[in-house]
Amino acid sequence: MTRIRILADVTLDGQRHAPDALLDVSPELAAQLVAGGNADDHPDAVAHCLAQGAVPDAIGVAAPDAVDAGNAPKTTRRKKA
Numbered sequence: 001m002t003r004i005r006i007l008a009d010v011t012l013d014g015q016r017h018a019p020d021a022l023l024d025v026s027p028e029l030a031a032q033l034v035a036g037g038n039a040d041d042h043p044d045a046v047a048h049c050l051a052q053g054a055v056p057d058a059i060g061v062a063a064p065d066a067v068d069a070g071n072a073p074k075t076t077r078r079k080k081a
Helices: 027-035 043-051
Strands: 002-006 010-012 015-017 022-025
Touching: 002 027, 002 043, 022 027, 022 043
Parallel strands: none
Antiparallel strands: 002 022, 010 015
16 A cells, blocks of 8 residues: 545545545555646655644555454353352
């Protein structure tokens, strides 16, 4: 993953991202956005956003599979005295 600073309004995966947003994206997508002038991947640009309190958002990263009830870990229960 490559961390980038958004420079212009962009919509990715149906979500709008405003300037100074931080995104973690694939290297290929980062290269496209930087080449198009929509993002900056320079470490100083990323550090500036982090210093301003921006929280990185992952784009194109699959969420971990949810644990279904049938496979959830079993917990021991105490007997009532």
